[in-house]
Amino acid sequence: MTSREQSPIGAHVPVAGGLATGGLKYAAEIGAEVVQVFVSNPRGWALTTGKAAEDARLRDSGVPVYVHANYLINFGSPNADTLGRSVESVRHALLRGREVGARGVVVHTGSAVSQSYEDAMAQVGRHLLPLLDEIPDDGPDLLLEPMAGQAHMLCATVQQLGPYFEALEHHPRIGVCLDTCHAFAAGHDLTAEGGVAAVLEALVATVGAGRLKLIHANDSKDPCGSGRDRHENIGAGLMGERPFAELFADPRAAGVPFIIETPGRSAEPHRADVDVLKRLRGVPAPVAG
Structure with missing residues (x-):
């Protein structure tokens, strides 16, 4: 038995x-221990708006x-309407997250679309940072999810989280939600010898421990570096x-x-996917030597 904290396993569930x-x-x-x-x-x-009784049941479960x-949601969009709606949507998700007792709210890191990367990142700072200051002590963290590497994405590799974190001071x-399919599609070869360790090392080096x-x-239907976000069942x-x-x-x-x-x-x-992950959770760590 290991003394390290065990990771709960679950799923995005229909409601x-x-x-x-x-x-x-x-x-x-499905045997989920955690839900999204x-x-x-x-x-x-x-x-x-939520239903108070449902919120309470979920919160107290x-x-x-x-x-x-x-x-x-896209804080890098040059479209003023999209940007304004993105602000209100994240504010709403954070509010609802607090009402259901959520630990985090996941948001995609977005795209510059037709404007420059620099202008898009400046928007991220101007419009997303104030929302972070609004989160109460008992509210959820905002978790940034890097994308799969399609054109004009603001963040795909874990290294590209660096400028995003800088824009948000x-x-x-803020924390990170790492999607394995996205990371693989963006060019992180998680199947290579030491590939997983390299990604986690780069993540800590870029944004710090504990983020x-x-x-x-998610497994991937497409090869490493494809830039295509197509999930597959585990294994x-x-x-x-x-x-x-x-x-x-x-x-x-x-x-x-x-x-x-x-x-x-x-x-x-x-x-079946949850069961596979539970089995893999029990696989001993390799011994360095």
Whole structure:
């Protein structure tokens, strides 16, 4: 047995019927120990209010909760309407995250679209930093999720988190959500000998220890460096099982929750992915020599 804190394993869960009613039921079906939810339409700007009873059930369930903000948010956008809506959407996600007892709110790091990288990063600082100052002591952290490396992305590799953290003045309420499929697509070869250790070492060197707060555990349909964000079930893609076992074994990821966002429209494939990760969690760390 190891004395290091064990990472809980779970999934992004559907919430039809209510955040707690639907989400916790699905979590139980697949054996999830931690959940991630949407608190509004992930592909729209509508800001929905919660139901107090559902919020309380989720908050008091004892299951760690994370919120994923909507996919349209982009603080690097040159479009004033998109930028304004992004501000309000993140503010709403942080508020709702507090109401459900979430530990973190995940937001994609965005794209410069048609403007310069420098102008886009300046916008990140001007518009996102004030939202971080609004987070109360009992509110969730904001977790930055690097992207898969498509054109004009502000952040894909872990090294590119450096300028992002600088724009946000290394605020104490920001953390990192590392998506394994995104990292692989962006060029981090997690399948190479020492590849996982190299990514975690680079992450700590770039943003400091303790900033990794969540791991999106997804295999990849496409090869390393493809720039394509297409998730696959654990062990069924081009990454295979070994990188996940190495993540569990690395002390820099100790205790960090693993959330699957893998294909499947029913509980069966997600239960299988959770089971695989639980098995890999128990694989002993390799002995250096």
